[in-house]
Amino acid sequence: ESAGDADQHWFVQYGFTHWPDARPTHLTGSQMLGIGELNDLMASVDVVITHGGPGLIMEARAARQVPIVIPRDPALGEHVDGHQMDFCARLRDEGSIIRATSLDGLREAIRGTLERGRPESAGAGHSSETVTRFAALVEESRTRPRKSLLRRR
Secondary structure (H helix, E strand, O other): OOOOOOOOOEEEEOOOOOOOOOOOOOEEEEOOOOHHHHHHHHHHOOOOEEOOOHHHHHHHHHOOOOOEEOOOOHHHOOOOOOHHHHHHHHHHHHOOOEEOOOHHHHHHHHHHHHHHOOOOOOOOOOOOHHHHHHHHHHHHHHHOOOOOOOOOO
16 A cells, blocks of 8 residues: 555665565665665655664655654564664754655654655754764764674683
8 A cells, every 4th residue: 555646656666675566556666775865855846754873864854855754663573772762862853864764654744744845954953063963973884894792702
């Protein structure tokens, strides 16, 4: 069941999720886009829907979007911890994102985003320095090699 209308075209970056052979004609996608392609796409669309990763949220905001965010939930086995849930709760409270937690909530968020249109300036909504710094630190930590907490004897 879809959250959008059949007359709307939807593009999905689906990653490692199974992409069905049988899908509506208004739905296209790619396993992975390069950062330039992704940024160009976000700059040209009416709605951005993403998981709760800080990097993609901040890229969407830089593209003058208030992204609709569905954070990965560790209770559903979607992630190892609740950092996306915590991060998104903070951004939602600031008005920097729209958080969707159900299919009906997603539909409402899409309708509202289409009605409001895109913000006038980059960094849609507003963001505290703390949240921006937190997002940068999370992204930085993802690229660093991991160190073992245990020493081998």
